[in-house]
Amino acid sequence: MKITVIGSGYVGLVTGACLAELGNSVFCLDVDARKIDILNNGGVPIYEPGLKEIIERNRAAGRLTFSTDVAASVAHGDIQFIAVGTPPDEDGSADLQYVVAAARNIGRHMTAFKVVVDKSTVPVGTGEKVRAAIAEELAARGADVGVTVVSNPEFLKEGAAVDDFMRPDRIVIGADTDAAGQQARDKMRELYAPLNRNHERILYMDVRSAEFTKYAANAMLATRISFMNELANLADKLDVDIENVRKGIGSDPRIGFSFLYAGTGYGGSCFPKDVQALVRSAGEFGQHLEILHAVESVNNQQKQILLGKITARLGEDLSGKTFAMWGLAFKPNTDDMRAAPSRVMVKELLKRGAKVVAFDPVSMEEARHAFELDLAELPAEQRRLSYSDAPMSAVDGADALIIMTEWKAFKSPDFGALKAALSQPLIFDGRNLYEPATMRKEGVEYHAIGRAGKHAG
């Protein structure tokens, strides 16, 4: 099938590459010429395990094209995926300008029937806005061409995106029930057939329900995280180990183990903005979403919890102190720094006069861009952030180690070497990577999230 993917970011690039891998002819469009240049020169602008190999293979086979040429992109695909960003507006609602711009481009150039598929995460009613934008452009040039709009939200996780795309739990397709909508359902079914062999994964529904399903999924996951974070903070006071509690409740099949880890609060490009957008959408209809307000507020507070443990131990004034930081990306296996909790932590430490030496296995380049912007708000003498190219050299001579991302590489360090490198054996772990009992045996003073109990571990 001939497919166009509009937007070559985390979602668009994975979608385009994976659909090419399934044998389709895919045209990936982006307005960012720098990204397209990188892709056309054999590079990949983001880090996602397995993606580079798929892109290389399918470009070489002639099934995958990258371009900034809008007219050519509209001409190419019978199915046009919109996978552009939907960042938060100033008031937290989803900013739809990129989605609408993509829709207008389709309307401006299309000369034959198109199935337009919204893969971006968009508020309920966006399908109608996309249809209206295309209709306006068609009317402006007096063109009478058919179009139907489908919602096909994406549930992939960064860090496991290729795998998630190739092995989806479910494929949600929101489409109309008229003839054009039925044609779209058939085309989508054909497109996803290779991923739908083992058992039926496609869930058909109306466009609005599909749009809502994506927000509901992310809101539920964010709720689980905030719930566990709140309980972890109580566990610290009650001499309870939250890890025991996690296992104790996760083993209940009605609850399950996923998304029950206490930590430094959720980050990334999706949960914070999607929870906010849903809250704002509800507000427009006069409804106050009590639970999600609390989820957001607990998450904002959680980003300060580990910092509170640091200042309780070392004092509010951290001048003269050096902290090694392991992990900067908002989660492992990605280079994504959007809303990463490390960004809050670094800024707070620097503001208190500390020095930070940071290491991350893959996000160093993204981190440099992110911190360049963040640190611009601080006076020059406070911008004492440097980077190290290995975890142990970051720790060398530091007063404490802070762990912000649960990369596998951090899970079993040589504690002897770590103790020798640190000026004192002190770890603040925002990801609960180690057992408190092991740390006691190793002679390391260990502060984690919800594990302060005397009996912890």
Ligand SMILES: NC(=O)c1ccc[n+]([C@@H]2O[C@H](COP(=O)([O-])OP(=O)(O)OC[C@H]3O[C@@H](n4cnc5c(N)ncnc54)[C@H](O)[C@@H]3O)[C@@H](O)[C@H]2O)c1
């Ligand atoms: N990142 C995730 O894990 C994830 C998962 C599921 C859903 N989503 C949703 O998918 C959407 C995209 O997210 P992302 O993380 O891939 O964003 P991203 O910022 O990585 O990529 C978006 C891309 O769209 C491009 N773009 C913007 N306007 C364009 C236009 N008019 N024409 C062509 N290209 C255009 C941008 O230059 C950028 O490269 C968002 O709505 C997001 O909420 C993201």
